[in-house]
Amino acid sequence: xxxxxxxxxxxxxxxxxxxxxxxxxxxxxxxxxxxxxxxxxxxxxxxxxxxxxxxxxxxxxxxxxxxxxxxxxxxxxxxxxxxxxxxxxxxxxxxxxxxxxxxxxxxxxxxxxxxxxxxxxxxxxxxxxxxxxxxxxxxxxxxxxxxxxxxxxxxxxxxxxxxxxxxxxxxxxxxxxxxxxxxxxxxxxxxxxxxxxxxxxxxxxxxxxxxxxxxxxxxxxxxxxxxxxxxxxxxxxxxxxxxxxxxxxxxxxxxxxxxxxxxxxxxxxxxxxxxxxxxxxxxxxxxxxxxxxxxxxxxxxxxxxxxxxxxxxxxxxxxxxxxxx
Amino acid sequence: xxxxxxxxxxxxxxxxxxxxxxxxxxxxxxxxxxxxxxxxxxxxxxxxxxxxxxxxxxxxxxxxxxxxxxxxxxxxxxxxxxxxxxxxxxxxxxxxxxxxxxxxxxxxxxxxxxxxxxxxxxxxxxxxxxxxxxxxxxxxxxxxxxxxxxxxxxxxxxxxxxxxxxxxxxxxxxxxxxxxxxxxxxxxxxxxxxxxxxxxxxxxxxxxxxxxxxxxxxxxxxxxxxxxxxxxxxxxxxxxxxxxxxxxxxxxxxxxxxxxxxxxxxx
Numbered sequence: 132x133x134x135x136x137x138x139x140x141x142x143x144x145x146x147x148x149x150x151x152x153x154x155x156x157x158x159x160x161x162x163x164x165x166x167x168x169x170x171x172x173x174x175x176x177x178x179x180x181x182x183x184x185x186x187x188x189x190x191x192x193x194x195x196x197x198x199x200x201x202x203x204x205x206x207x208x209x210x211x212x213x214x215x216x217x218x219x220x221x222x223x224x225x226x227x228x229x230x231x232x233x234x235x236x237x238x239x240x241x242x243x244x245x246x247x248x249x250x251x252x253x254x255x256x257x258x259x260x261x262x263x264x265x266x267x268x269x270x271x272x273x274x275x276x277x278x279x280x281x282x283x284x285x286x287x288x289x290x291x292x293x294x295x296x297x298x299x300x301x302x303x304x305x306x307x308x309x310x311x312x313x314x315x316x317x318x319x320x321x322x323x324x325x326x327x328x329x330x331x332x333x334x335x336x337x338x339x340x341x342x343x344x345x346x347x348x349x350x351x352x353x354x355x356x357x358x359x360x361x362x363x364x365x366x367x368x369x370x371x372x373x374x375x376x377x378x379x380x381x382x383x384x385x386x387x388x389x390x391x392x393x394x395x396x397x398x399x400x401x402x403x404x405x406x407x408x409x410x411x412x413x414x415x416x417x418x419x420x421x422x423x424x425x426x427x428x429x430x431x432x433x434x435x436x437x438x439x440x441x442x443x444x445x446x447x448x449x450x451x452x453x454x455x456x
Numbered sequence: 457x458x459x460x461x462x463x464x465x466x467x468x469x470x471x472x473x474x475x476x477x478x479x480x481x482x483x484x485x486x487x488x489x490x491x492x493x494x495x496x497x498x499x500x501x502x503x504x505x506x507x508x509x510x511x512x513x514x515x516x517x518x519x520x521x522x523x524x525x526x527x528x529x530x531x532x533x534x535x536x537x538x539x540x541x542x543x544x545x546x547x548x549x550x551x552x553x554x555x556x557x558x559x560x561x562x563x564x565x566x567x568x569x570x571x572x573x574x575x576x577x578x579x580x581x582x583x584x585x586x587x588x589x590x591x592x593x594x595x596x597x598x599x600x601x602x603x604x605x606x607x608x609x610x611x612x613x614x615x616x617x618x619x620x621x622x623x624x625x626x627x628x629x630x631x632x633x634x635x636x637x638x639x640x641x642x643x644x645x646x647x648x649x650x651x652x653x654x655x656x657x658x659x660x661x662x663x664x665x666x667x668x669x670x671x672x673x674x675x676x677x678x679x680x681x682x683x684x685x686x687x688x689x690x691x692x693x694x695x696x697x698x699x700x701x702x703x704x705x706x707x708x709x710x711x712x713x714x715x716x717x718x719x720x721x722x723x
Contacts, residue, residue, distance in 0.1 A: 223553070
């Protein structure tokens with residue numbers, strides 16, 4: 132459904148150092164550096180997938196989304212989405228996609244939300260029946276009924292974001308690009324937005340590509356992760372695989388009745404110890420958690436045991452580190 | 457087409473919201489109308505040479521300028537479009553299945569229309585009720601009135617096409633201030649907004665006639681008072697259409713070029 136091959140894009144950035152002399156010099160001689168925003172990006176996405184697109188700030192996530200939605204023209208490479216080349220057949224192509232830029236707004240600021248929706252209806256030439264059905268469905272699932280007649284400037288960020296997402300789906304697109312859809316939202320709105328993305332993916336088979344810095348978005352939604360850093364694609368796989376690769380470490384915390392001697396567990400490495408509590412790190416590739424606990428319970432009277440997996444956040448940091456981005 | 461009508465409608469409704477701005481505008485424009493006419497009356501009474509334009513025509517010229525200010529002013533701007541370009545929100549406009557040029561053209565047109573609709577009638581009403589020599593006269597014939605309406609609307613399209621060039625230039629300059637200032641100083645002078653074109657010296661008139669600006673203001677206002685005869689007005693309509701075609705052509709071409717290497721500002 133989506134295929135990118137060898138996409139590259141660079142920007143020319145004017146640079147100068149701080150200070151008056153440098154500023155004066157820049158009046159006559161402009162120095163430019165070429166920033167390679169994307170380098171040889173290649174991947175494919177199948178219909179109905181939810182793909183999480185991650186990477187540190189400035190890695191090229193948004194640039195990729197912009198290339199895929201036909202806004203930016205790449206310097207080189209091949210891109211085919213549903214048979215279209217986005218930047219060449221822009222107007223025909225955009226009928227099939229919906230885009231949400233979390234940091235921007237597509238709604239008219241001074242008029243009620245519904246006016247913006249009706250404008251979009253006319254822009255996309257959505258038939259009246261389809262518009263009505265879509266609008267109902269979106270208002271229902273995103274809980275917009277009370278918001279539609281409120282001017283956009285009076286909406287909270289969470290309310291506005293729900294309206295933005297609805298606006299991008301009015302024309303029933305097959306692909307949805309979400310560029311940081313949960314940025315700045317509170318927990319309740321985040322969960323509502325995630326739930327909704329899941330629903331349209333399951334029920335309508337909409338393919339979703341989302342960029343985010345919030346790893347719980349990825350955990351809740353994405354079957355597959357693409358990681359980009361410094362303009363290059365660094366990782367392509369499932370979250371499970373990522374866990375398998377970096378996440379074999381478990382932290383085992385045990386509380387027990389006061390015990391004066393240090394515990395002896397050869398399978399695990401001791402991180403901290405006190406007469407009532409000890410923390411171990413266990414590599415599940417070499418030892419089983421059950422063995423560790425069995426050995427512990429023979430030595431002390433256990434009160435509580437907590438086993439923690441490394442949070443996804445931590446995994447991603449390690450992945451970034453491994454690739455030095 | 458429906459999309460453009462629709463954005464036009466929404467922008468129009470949006471524009472009608474600003475009632476107090478319209479009231480303030482009306483007061484300002486009445487004041488300026490008075491001042492300009494006072495100055496011209498003083499000049500005319502002391503003049504020793506025959507005036508190039510009769511005073512009643514000039515009075516109508518001034519009142520029409522004030523009433524349709526938002527049809528003819530180049531500084532009349534849509535900050536939203538500037539922000540779209542400099543702030544990067546243009547990303548959204550670019551993922552719509554319609555031409556940006558037509559879309560913005562419709563927006564700008566509606567903005568000028570809504571502003572003029574709110575202001576022109578009260579100003580004209582006052583101008584018709586004033587005592588001589590401030591009183592605005594009727595056009596000499598219904599035909600002149602009809603020609604005035606056509607030329608005024610074509611002039612509106614021409615001015616929107618000119619202002620589109622200002623917006624497009626922002627893709628390169630990233631700041632509207634410069635092109636806005638250049639266009640409005642030069643454009644408004646040669647549209648006869650400072651000195652009516654017939655009162656300019658001959659050589660300056662020739663410059664004004666060679667530029668598109670006077671077709672937006674000077675030309676329809678003189679058609680109104682019959683100072684430009686009907687046969688000449690018909691030729692003028694042809695010239696307006698040619699300018700319109702040329703300006704739209706240049707605008708679409710440069711917008712196309714701008715979009716090829718557009719940089720979406722701000723991440």
